[in-house]
Amino acid sequence: MRSATAATSARGLTRALGDWHGDGPAYLALARATAALVAQAKVPLGSRLPAERELATSLNLSRTTVSAAYSALRRHGYLISKRGAGSWTALPAGSLGAFGSIGVRPAGGLDRTAELDGIGAVDTIDLTLAASGAGAAASAIAAAAAHASEELPRYLQTPGYESFGLPQLREAIADRYERRGLPTSPDQILVTSGAQQAIDLVLQAFVRPGERVVVESPTYPRALDAVLAHAARPIAIDLDQAGWDAEVLDTFAATLRQAAPSVSYVIADFHNPTGALMSSDMRAAAAAAVHRAGSYLVVDETLADLALDPAAVRSPLPPVAAFDRAGRVISVGSLGKTVWGGLRIGWIRADARLVQRLAAIRSRIDMSGPLLEQLIGVRLLGSYDVILSGRRAELLEGRDVLVDNLRKALPHWDFRVPAGGLSLWVELDRPVSSALTLSAAHLGVRLAPGSRFGSDSRFERRLRVPFTLPPLVLAEATSRLASAVGQVREGVVVDLADLIV
Numbered sequence: 001m002r003s004a005t006a007a008t009s010a011r012g013l014t015r016a017l018g019d020w021h022g023d024g025p026a027y028l029a030l031a032r033a034t035a036a037l038v039a040q041a042k043v044p045l046g047s048r049l050p051a052e053r054e055l056a057t058s059l060n061l062s063r064t065t066v067s068a069a070y071s072a073l074r075r076h077g078y079l080i081s082k083r084g085a086g087s088w089t090a091l092p093a094g095s096l097g098a099f100g101s102i103g104v105r106p107a108g109g110l111d112r113t114a115e116l117d118g119i120g121a122v123d124t125i126d127l128t129l130a131a132s133g134a135g136a137a138a139s140a141i142a143a144a145a146a147h148a149s150e151e152l153p154r155y156l157q158t159p160g161y162e163s164f165g166l167p168q169l170r171e172a173i174a175d176r177y178e179r180r181g182l183p184t185s186p187d188q189i190l191v192t193s194g195a196q197q198a199i200d201l202v203l204q205a206f207v208r209p210g211e212r213v214v215v216e217s218p219t220y221p222r223a224l225d226a227v228l229a230h231a232a233r234p235i236a237i238d239l240d241q242a243g244w245d246a247e248v249l250d251t252f253a254a255t256l257r258q259a260a261p262s263v264s265y266v267i268a269d270f271h272n273p274t275g276a277l278m279s280s281d282m283r284a285a286a287a288a289a290v291h292r293a294g295s296y297l298v299v300d301e302t303l304a305d306l307a308l309d310p311a312a313v314r315s316p317l318p319p320v321a322a323f324d325r326a327g328r329v330i331s332v333g334s335l336g337k338t339v340w341g342g343l344r345i346g347w348i349r350a351d352a353r354l355v356q357r358l359a360a361i362r363s364r365i366d367m368s369g370p371l372l373e374q375l376i377g378v379r380l381l382g383s384y385d386v387i388l389s390g391r392r393a394e395l396l397e398g399r400d401v402l403v404d405n406l407r408k409a410l411p412h413w414d415f416r417v418p419a420g421g422l423s424l425w426v427e428l429d430r431p432v433s434s435a436l437t438l439s440a441a442h443l444g445v446r447l448a449p450g451s452r453f454g455s456d457s458r459f460e461r462r463l464r465v466p467f468t469l470p471p472l473v474l475a476e477a478t479s480r481l482a483s484a485v486g487q488v489r490e491g492v493v494v495d496l497a498d499l500i501v
């Protein structure tokens, strides 16, 4: 079993459960509602559930009720408990395959083990994450790690705390911006633990409870989670798959005037989930709009280097910050999608004074990033272009395999083929994203329903399908998705939570 990382707090679970009461005994209703959250990926797989006592207090229930609910979840495979250590969410189909892992035992009567020889049999295919294993970058990471551990003794004489990030890494990141046409000095860079921490730090710096934050809709769900965790109010700017145009820009500018947010958050490059790429004109206009409004724009560039179509690779667009003369654009980047998420190397590029402020905030929760990983990061940025071309080749193959398979197996699904990024943003022929998520989970495919990408009910017609897994797994996933669609069409109500009796 994968070791658990995330924890779900009693408050978080209570909020996610909403009005969970149903027919029959309370423990059963609670177990069903919790199982539904796991099946719909609203509570992450492998996340630790709160202790029974804490959840009982939070839900205003007796501990016996919560204890009985946890037992039911355990009996039905939604929970794995270790005495004295806690309980972690799971799916009944079997072992979980985050990171492309790819457990065993075909689920739901599908027996395709033989077809998948070479990568192992597939049990649960996890399409909730738009992320891949290290793939072609694996050997570069191993070599960089070996090199970094040789270098480490030189640093052991120092305290090892680098609150802004290892100077060579800040330099290497600044240099990368220079090469993208944006003059940047190392003191404009703060190294963070991934882009996620970077987003959170900026929100901590700018947002007070109740304040409004402008976000695109749809958007990256964990950015939305971070906004909500700061008790801020997201204000959505609707985007369709084509991304920013004059109309979106007008709405954005009008919202800045009316809502006067301190910050807005956008993904200009190969947007997650739509894949849209903001044009240079729109970049310039968005930067000018935040300048006029006296607010800040956080531009998440996590996917900026993931151009896949040759034309997009040949002519990369300038960063949004290149159009900013007033220090109003804060860029967030990461090696998470281009190299490997496990490195936890991300950064913020901003005005040097703002970087000082953000570093001070960061030091309250984290004195410094780990030094060894930063040494690895420096080495990897030394061969970044080679690593990128390997990553792009893998993603391009994945994208094309997924597109082909979906067009054949599910011709009623509509999508644009994005020029880059990690996923397709599919328009379903009916608003059944949640039902499909449940059916697919039963057949061994975990999906994030469209609703995860915004609060708008129109996303019930949408599904994000990442192409980050190996081609054979994507082909298998498509075939299971087609079976799940068939079940939904036939009205087979597969509510995994109903399996709890």
Ligand SMILES: Cc1ncc(COP(=O)(O)O)c(C=O)c1O
Binding pocket: 130, 131, 193, 194, 195, 196, 197, 220, 267, 272, 300, 302, 303, 333, 334, 335, 336, 337, 341, 345, 346
């Ligand atoms: C748009 C976007 N921003 C940020 C992140 C988080 O990146 P990191 O792993 O560097 O924290 C992701 C990961 O899925 C992402 O898609």
